[in-house]
Amino acid sequence: MSLEKWPKIDVKADRSYPVFLGVSLEELGEFLHLQFEDVEHILIISHQVVADVYLDRLQKGLLDYRVNQIIVPAGEQEKSLERISQLTRAALECETDRKTLVIALGGGVIGDLAGFFASVFMRGIRLIQVPTTLLAQVDSSVGGKVAVNHPLGKNIIGAFYPPLAVWTDFSTLDSLPWEEVENGLAESIKHALIADRSLFEFFENEEERIKEREKSIWSEMVVRSSAVKVNIVSQDEREQGVRALLNLGHSFGHALETEMNYRGVTHGQGVSIGIAAASHLANAKGLMTIAEVDRIKQLLNRFGLPIMIPGQDPRALLERMQADKKNQGGRKILILPKGIGQAVVSRECTDQEILAAWKQVIS
Amino acid sequence: MSLEKWPKIDVKADRSYPVFLGVSLEELGEFLHLQFEDVEHILIISHQVVADVYLDRLQKGLLDYRVNQIIVPAGEQEKSLERISQLTRAALECETDRKTLVIALGGGVIGDLAGFFASVFMRGIRLIQVPTTLLAQVDSSVGGKVAVNHPLGKNIIGAFYPPLAVWTDFSTLDSLPWEEVENGLAESIKHALIADRSLFEFFENEEERIKEREKSIWSEMVVRSSAVKVNIVSQDEREQGVRALLNLGHSFGHALETEMNYRGVTHGQGVSIGIAAASHLANAKGLMTIAEVDRIKQLLNRFGLPIMIPGQDPRALLERMQADKKNQGGRKILILPKGIGQAVVSRECTDQEILAAWKQVIS
Structure with missing residues (x-):
């Protein structure tokens, strides 16, 4: 097995990372096995609508890991420091630690929120972006910008926090409203x-x-x-x-x-x-x-x-x-x-x- | 003028930075002029007791800049996401932007709080640590760890965010309780x-x-x-x-x-x-x-x-x-x-x- 089977473009930055384009949710686990040997615990952050449709497919490939999910409500208003605090509590309750890998499964809001959470939880834990909307696939999942909003402005509180990889399955676009x-x-x-x-x-x-x-x-x-x-x-x-x-x-x-x-x-x-x-x-x-x-x-x-x-x-x-x-x-x-x-x-x-x-x- | 006049040790990390040991608060402005030409606005974050004693001395060297201060209450309990939200509001109200330089003037709590604020405000703005307590001088101002607390644990939410420099004036220790x-x-x-x-x-x-x-x-x-x-x-x-x-x-x-x-x-x-x-x-x-x-x-x-x-x-x-x-x-x-x-x-x-x-x- 090798990484060559999945089509990708590399972001060449301080730390380069691959953007896989046209892969399947089920194979993410295989990629993780190949690439990150010391992962034991995976925390998937998603929202209900996305989780209902794609969580099973994603988890099929993750049977060897201890996996927890945190489901947050949908919507831009969820990108808040209050939600970061709640995510932190939920993450600690399922024994998330510095070796945990976070998967952001969803659109731009989930990518921003879960990405910012991963960037600050215990000063930063590993992150994979799995974008399921067109916006997230063509734009927000790439480039490492993560943030939450402040009442005085959008994306005012955030970080540059490149993911380890972006994993893009085009089939998630089929049913997109x-x-x-x-x-x-x-x-x-x-x-x-x-x-x-x-x-x-x-x-x-x-x-x-x-x-x-x-x-x-x-x-x-x-x-x-x-x-x-x-x-x-x-x-x-x-x-x-x-x-x-x-x-x-x-x-x-x-x-x-x-x-x-x-x-x-x-x-x-x-x-x-x-x-x-x-x-x-x-x-x-x-x-x-x-x-x-x-x-x-x-x-x-x-x-x-x-x-x-x-x-x-x-x-x-x-x-x-x-x-x-x-x-x-x-x-x-x-x-x-x-x-x-x-x-x-x-x-x-x-x-x-x-x-x-x-x-x-x-x- | 050159940087040679100030005694320092360098932290050799991803991005190296100087830890100046035994310099004076009044001279920080001179250092900034030498080192960071494009700074126009400085935001000093401190708490009342420290500000009362040291703010004037620090500001003597900063006459060429637009300077604002945000004074926060003292105490470990101030290291919270709520306080980050309030700092964000106060910073926006005095037109803090991506070019602003934050000075954390105080002990470990201020260093952690102002440091984490600088690390996430608009995805990160420049930071100088000016430690005024023994704890901050020998330990917390060096190394780039910044954080706030969560009800479930201390320093759970934070970042590795090295300052541009640490500016240590031993005279601030004279009156330390x-x-x-x-x-x-x-x-x-x-x-x-x-x-x-x-x-x-x-x-x-x-x-x-x-x-x-x-x-x-x-x-x-x-x-x-x-x-x-x-x-x-x-x-x-x-x-x-x-x-x-x-x-x-x-x-x-x-x-x-x-x-x-x-x-x-x-x-x-x-x-x-x-x-x-x-x-x-x-x-x-x-x-x-x-x-x-x-x-x-x-x-x-x-x-x-x-x-x-x-x-x-x-x-x-x-x-x-x-x-x-x-x-x-x-x-x-x-x-x-x-x-x-x-x-x-x-x-x-x-x-x-x-x-x-x-x-x-x-x-």
């Missing part, structure tokens, strides 16, 4: 927009086959989109430079999510509206034509992603951007698309210009 | 016991001059004791091996502190009683003579450190050791002294033997 698909598409389109023009065109050309969930096209979408993320993270794991580009749409999106208290807007919807706002701002700054703005908004729209939000106060949203992690010395720093397939970091957007961009996406 | 001195002596004697027999003899020979706080002898004590810690951490930053030895007395001590809810026993007292218990256990395992046990207990006693605790239930204390971070697969792992000047990791202590050791220190 369309709302969850949208979340992933928003990030995937964002990847295309900042770094891969041909991936953007792929989305424009393959709309139908993507909507029909054709397996081969979905595999291609996940692989190409993950590759953008892996490539960027490999250049800049700690977000000192190019990695910041991955935040396109997120300064706007996070402000919206926080302002709406994570209700009535999904992360993908927030990012989509954020991309629309950032595109308008880019146009105002001379970085793209209005035709390009429209082309971007049209693509988002074709996949059911919103480009407008009703009834929000632009000033309140501007205020929410105050807690953005990219800000420096009180200055707002934004990622703006530069045409299609590139992006830039802008330090020169005034509050006035940002307000104008918000107004373009508020109906 | 004797109870605080004891805390440091317990750790310092622990360092001697596990790795430096001649430092142990230094304590035996210099009792009077130490008690009289003679400056030259205190400098020697801090420098020699820090050197033990720096040396061990440089060999094993992430506690995969030799660093575990620094936990001598702490499995017992933490259990006692947790059981007593951090009231009626200081950390140093807990460690001292823990060292006594571990010594008895070492004797039972044939690692030291009873004469050596007595010699250790006598030294602790001569510095006012307790070697007995009244009215505790040994079984309850044993139970508290369940959450110890060194445990593996439910087995308790203990550090035991081997004669004077060495220590070993023991995986073979039964609950029976541990109970017997507890009984030796409960009056």
Whole structure:
């Protein structure tokens, strides 16, 4: 037996790790046996809906280990320090120790929450990300960013904590609700927009086959989109430079999510509206034509992603951007698309210009 | 100007950093100017008693920066996730961002709390440790361990987060209450016991001059004791091996502190009683003579450190050791002294033997 049988891309960072793409949940145990001889105890953190469907399949490969599960409620609001405290209690009660390996089985919320838990429990224990949503597979499971939220801002408390591996089984996407698909598409389109023009065109050309969930096209979408993320993270794991580009749409999106208290807007919807706002701002700054703005908004729209939000106060949203992690010395720093397939970091957007961009996406 | 003017020892780890020993609070600003050109904002985290005495001196060197202070209440019980949440709020309110540098000004609690805060705020911002107690100077400020407590165990939630530098001004020890001195002596004697027999003899020979706080002898004590810690951490930053030895007395001590809810026993007292218990256990395992046990207990006693605790239930204390971070697969792992000047990791202590050791220190 060897590791060669599983297709992967490596993240080349301080500590490199493999992102396995198109493997099966049942085989994770085999990988663990090959790679980590001293694991005895495994702690799976998941939420109910995911656990109901995938826990059995995952556990089939884990019969040689002492395995415990902790099931947490679903939803972005679960990413809290209170939940970290509860996870700690539950983990201690099942004798989790420094040799335990944590498996984060689920989407972006579980990856962030279980990942941050693993990063701080007893000052850090081993972590494998097993992403089961499109968003987690193309984006959040790769790169080691983990976090919980604070009432004043999203993902304010967290760590850079790369997993030992990412284990991606495409079959978990088969039954994904369309709302969850949208979340992933928003990030995937964002990847295309900042770094891969041909991936953007792929989305424009393959709309139908993507909507029909054709397996081969979905595999291609996940692989190409993950590759953008892996490539960027490999250049800049700690977000000192190019990695910041991955935040396109997120300064706007996070402000919206926080302002709406994570209700009535999904992360993908927030990012989509954020991309629309950032595109308008880019146009105002001379970085793209209005035709390009429209082309971007049209693509988002074709996949059911919103480009407008009703009834929000632009000033309140501007205020929410105050807690953005990219800000420096009180200055707002934004990622703006530069045409299609590139992006830039802008330090020169005034509050006035940002307000104008918000107004373009508020109906 | 150059860095050469300040005496230091370097911790040689993943990322090396200097431990400055015998410098002045007023000069920290000069060091920052020399070393970190892009710092604009400094956030000092301290507690009231320390701030009252030292904040002015520290700030004298920081006139070129935007400086904010957050003052937290004193005490081990402040090391909590709730306090991390409050610090986050206060930090955001004074526009703390990813470029901010945190100064932890205080003893072990402040170092742990402010250090953990810096490690997770926006996934990690820069940190300088400015230890003002003997315990922090000889032990906790060096090595990058930061943490908060959980109701089920001390320092259960934390990180390895090395500071950019440790800035140690011996003059802060002049007015230290004797109870605080004891805390440091317990750790310092622990360092001697596990790795430096001649430092142990230094304590035996210099009792009077130490008690009289003679400056030259205190400098020697801090420098020699820090050197033990720096040396061990440089060999094993992430506690995969030799660093575990620094936990001598702490499995017992933490259990006692947790059981007593951090009231009626200081950390140093807990460690001292823990060292006594571990010594008895070492004797039972044939690692030291009873004469050596007595010699250790006598030294602790001569510095006012307790070697007995009244009215505790040994079984309850044993139970508290369940959450110890060194445990593996439910087995308790203990550090035991081997004669004077060495220590070993023991995986073979039964609950029976541990109970017997507890009984030796409960009056």
